[in-house]
Amino acid sequence: MYDVQDGNEVGTEMDGERISLRLGREELELIDRFVEENPEFSNRSRLARIALHSFIEAKGTQVSEANEKEIPVKIPRAALGFIEGMVRAGIYNSIGGAIEDCVRKEFVPKEYLEDVKKKIFETNREILEVVPD
Numbered sequence: 001m002y003d004v005q006d007g008n009e010v011g012t013e014m015d016g017e018r019i020s021l022r023l024g025r026e027e028l029e030l031i032d033r034f035v036e037e038n039p040e041f042s043n044r045s046r047l048a049r050i051a052l053h054s055f056i057e058a059k060g061t062q063v064s065e066a067n068e069k070e071i072p073v074k075i076p077r078a079a080l081g082f083i084e085g086m087v088r089a090g091i092y093n094s095i096g097g098a099i100e101d102c103v104r105k106e107f108v109p110k111e112y113l114e115d116v117k118k119k120i121f122e123t124n125r126e127i128l129e130v131v132p133d
Helices: 025-037 044-058 077-088 095-107 110-124
Strands: none
Touching: 025 044, 077 095
């Protein structure tokens, strides 16, 4: 699960408090099997943190401090691997940034973006100044 705002994986903070959780043998085996089959979850704790966030977010769309909606997004493994490769190659700064770009390209018409750019340029024209060499 990725935070749509900044592209960071949800639940990766390691400076939090530690809790104890009692689970039965079957539950632990299920978790271990899942972690083994899904290498993006490197250990039980990471899976638990991400699963907890996903469960809570599934109860409804969350609103961030910036008053923008954040939604959980399930990304197919092959697509996620491709996006991660694009981030490593420097095409995108983050996984979240790549997802935002894809959504923007798919749903925001180019004409609208051009109109916004023109309005911003016109509004800030007096601020822009050519500095001679």
